[in-house]
Amino acid sequence: MKKEIKKQTPILPKAPTGIQGLDQLTGGGLPKGRPTLLCGSAGCGKTLLAMEFLVRGATQFGEPGVFMAFEERIEELAQNFASLGHDLNALVAQKKLALDFVRVERSEIEEAGEYDLEGLFIRLGHSIDRIGAKRVVLDTIETLFSGLTNAAILRAELRRLFRWLKDRGVTAIITGERGEATLTRYGLEEYVADCVIMLDHRVSENMSTRRLRIVKYRGSSHGTGEYPFLIDEAGISLLPITSLGLKHPASTERVSSGLPGLDAMMGGLGYYRGSSVLVSGTAGSGKTSLSAHFAAAAAARGERCLWFAFEESANQITRNMRSIGLDLERPVRQGLLRFHAERPTMSGLEMHLVTMHKQVQEFQPRVVIIDPITNFTALGSVLEIKAMLTRLIDYFKQQQITALFTSLNSGGRAEEAPEVGVSSLMDTWLLLRDIESGAERNRVLHLLKSRGMAHSNQVREFLLTDRGVELRNVYLGPSGSLLTGSARGVLEAQEQAQSLVREQEASGRTRALERKRAALEAQVAALRAEYGVEEAELQRGIAQGAARTAMLASDRVEMGRQRQAVVKATLKTLKTK
């Protein structure tokens, strides 16, 4: 019972190719112990991919391999791969690799009777046994069809060969030339049913692009799109768009944008580390200046910054930034800032991608600036550029690199739609805009989005001063329109005047109050004085009254005295009283 359960869920073992991107695309590599058909037109990189599978198998995964070449001589192979940095001869000497050139010369061969391909089987079997090979490449076995005329025998033998390879348990790549209507000219796909990979080489807009597609992978999920790949001195690198998953870490660390005003719009902290920032705007709206601030801030933190300039030379950028008071030469001297200036038309999109990867791997920056991404539009369709940027952004996120991309919006376009259509890939989107009013063009900055943080919804005026970029508050005019530049200045002056008036009014009122109090106090004083006068008068009246009474009394006494004789008795009575 237990055994049965185990059998029900066998995981298809895979043989990793070690080729960047391909293993992610196939979820671990090619089907282990089974043959894989690799088809494509001439010169699309079949041999290279197959050889890289062997070389990496031998050097990285401890799986020796046999390369059976039907088209190229061993010396040619060794030479070709020496230019790609692989020393095949050394691997052969170490018994990690066996090379066998199978010469099929039609003019030498004469068929006389029945035959089979047992000779080839023994030959391959011997090579496998000699080095204990786990991997086999047959490149291109279809050559047999041009050397041998009996197609019936050939087909039967090929079928037997693929089964034999499976029985031997070797992971095999069989290459095949692409046919008119079929995957391979001789229909090898009939025999190899486990995994079919197609390579393609197309030229569009004078730039060639190689692409890889997994047509079929029995028993395994796989990326289904066409994935561009590159061949350079490091071999093949395939850059799947999303590597099949969004698994990059998300940091909560924040990095300053270099502008306190802008940081303030993002809760005072700036961007998230490892996030991608898009700065879009019309020509001359200050995209590069904003980037320069970011670069300078990174350098000030002691972090390395890599600047891909696709429009200006490094010198031009440093000179221009000096004019707004930013010294980018110092970080360059300190080794904290590196410019990689290149015309976008120098190479195709894929080459750019690889160059960027290499530069990043070399310099190990924590901040990358790409200025501008819109110049790539000369190199491919919007979709292709988007695919490329997606891969770039994924890569940067994996590396926890904070990336700032600038995008030029040409005049007539809708301003909230950057040309490359990548805004959905970005975590933070700053839009720089020119506002024309009152015979002026002024720059304003919008923070259109900033994932995962509270951010200001306010428009700010963006000033380029000789001390760098400054962000100012923007005023609303009476009709609700934005006031920037001198209009803002006027409004500011007006507000100042108004506040002066208000101040004056206030102090006036204070003075009036003072006066009133003074007046009241004066009134009080006057009243008091009046009262004093009245009191004095009254006192005097009282005193006079008393005096008069006294006088009256004395008058009477005098009169009595004078009338003594007459009124002695009266006086007596008065006295007794």
Next chain:
Amino acid sequence: MKRNPASEDSTAAFEQTLAQIGDGHYVLRLYLTGHTNRSLKAVQAVKALCEQYLKGRYDLEVVDLCDQPERAQAAQIIAAPTLVKELPPPLRRLIGDLTNTDRVLIALDLKPRKN
């Protein structure tokens, strides 16, 4: 029957080769894979043919690749059986059980080609 390919004296070997070409000497090698029916047929056919047409002026080596697999690569063998005519030039590879005698004779330049 066996010829030493790694002759010490290359000049002598060259001269010998020249002499052999001159007198129409044949150097043939038959590569087989085990004792199969096809192998037996091929051995019988080539032996009969040599006795009939090349008596006294041929070297024939029969190589069983099952015993000496390393020789398959050196001799550029794909199919089995394969009869390689190393001398006289041009080099020819006859593949099959050699039962088609006409084709064998033509390939060995023992019968003019039909045009």
